[in-house]
Amino acid sequence: QSVLTQPPSASGTPGQRVTLSCSGSSPNIGSNTVNWYQQLPGTAPKLLVYSNNLRPSGVPDRFSGSKSGTSASLAISGLQSEDEADYYCATWDDSLNGWVFGGGTKLTVL
Amino acid sequence: QVQLVQSGAEVKKPGSSVKVSCKASGGTFNNYAINWVRQAPGQGLEWMGRITPIFGTPNYARKFQGRVTIIADESTNTAYMELSSLRSEDTAVFFCARDSPTVVDGAFDIWGQGTMVTVSS
Numbered sequence: 090q091s092v093l094t095q096p097p098s099a100s101g102t103p104g105q106r107v108t109l110s111c112s113g114s115s116p117n118i119g120s121n122t123v124n125w126y127q128q129l130p131g132t133a134p135k136l137l138v139y140s141n142n143l144r145p146s147g148v149p150d151r152f153s154g155s156k157s158g159t160s161a162s163l164a165i166s167g168l169q170s171e172d173e174a175d176y177y178c179a180t181w182d183d184s185l186n187g188w189v190f191g192g193g194t195k196l197t198v199l
Numbered sequence: 200q201v202q203l204v205q206s207g208a209e210v211k212k213p214g215s216s217v218k219v220s221c222k223a224s225g226g227t228f229n230n231y232a233i234n235w236v237r238q239a240p241g242q243g244l245e246w247m248g249r250i251t252p253i254f255g256t257p258n259y260a261r262k263f264q265g266r267v268t269i270i271a272d273e274s275t276n277t278a279y280m281e282l283s284s285l286r287s288e289d290t291a292v293f294f295c296a297r298d299s300p301t302v303v304d305g306a307f308d309i310w311g312q313g314t315m316v317t318v319s320s
Contacts, residue, residue, distance in 0.1 A: 091243060122304040126244070133294055133313055134236075134244065139306035177244050181305060187260045188234065188246040188305075 092117060093178055093191035100197040106166040109194045111178030113159050117189055121181040123161040125154055128175045128193075137176070138163060165196075173198045201226040203233075203295050203311035210317045216283040219314045221295030223276040229253045232298035233278040234307060235269060239291040249298065250278060285318045292316075 094112040101107040111123065122141045126134040136145050138154035141161065153164045161178055178191040206220040221233060234249040248259035252271035259267055268281045278295060293314045296307035 124306045126307070128244075133310035134296075134307070135310070136299075136306055136308050139299070139302050139308075140304050145308060175243075179244070179246075179307075185261060186258065187248075190244040190246065193243040 091192040092182060092185070092189040093180070095176075095178060095191035095194045097192065098195045098197065100199055101165075101168045102199050103168055103170060105168045106164060107168060107196065109163045109165075109176050109178075109196070111161040111163070111191050113161075113180065113189075115159060116184035117159075117180045117182040118156065118161055119159040120183050123154065123156050123178055123180045125152075125161075125163045126177045126179065128177065130174070134177065168198055170198050172196060201228070201297065201309055203297060203309055205293075205295060205311040205314045208315040208317070210319065211285050213286055213318055213320055215285050216281055217285060217316050218279055218281040219293050219295075219316070221278045221280070221311050223278075223297075227273075227276050228271070228278070228297065229273060231300040232305075233269075233271065234296045234298060235267075235280040236294045236296055236307075237289075237291045238294065238313075239288070242291075244294075247280065247282075247293075251298075252278070282316075285316075287318050290316065290318045 125138040128134040141156040142154045232249045232251040235247040237245045250257040257269040295311040297309040299308035
């Protein structure tokens with residue numbers, strides 16, 4: 090099982106807003122910033138949000154991240170069919186001295 | 200713009216080793232870490248370890264310690280990940296990923312295309 094906990098699946102309809110959660114603990118999310126990655130089927134992951142709430146150039150502002158305590162969230166507004174993908178949260182873990190990922194959430198656009 | 204280009208798919212026998220390469224094209228990788236991430240079929244992402252070429256000393260995830268070796272060749276801008284004592288559960292896609300030199304807290308901003316390693320007798 091993953092150090093960070095994500096729900097295995099989520100869904101929404103086009104135009105809707107969905108929020109994906111990521112739960113951790115003190116040595117990881119509680120002490121470090123969170124990144125989010127999007128992985129489309131058959132492709133490499135792509136950095137979507139870094140340092141809790143910053144977006145790399147080219148990522149639409151429909152994607153937004155937040156963090157509170159030992160949990161983090163990724164919100165997607167104006168859901169589109171091309172958002173159908175797996176989403177992973179990640180952070181550094183001070184106890185493990187390494188990067189840890191969530192198990193991923195598969196987002197389905199109905 | 201830096202791209203990471205990985206070596207091709209491999210088929211290995213149980214108990215053997217595999218060495219996957221990751222070459223940085225369009226730039227050098229002296230000043231940032233290269234990470235290795237494993238993804239078993241239908242599963243999530245798992246960090247294996249990293250190396251920052253200018254420092255040279257890798258650090259490994261506890262799970263893979265003793266079985267993984269990560270090195271970097273600055274002369275060819277290439278990083279390598281070798282995994283030994285392969286078992287069927289190691290069948291996976293292996294990705295290399297750059298740790299962004301501009302994100303203070305770290306983030307994997309450029310990824311290789313992935314290398315499929317199949318372990319089968």
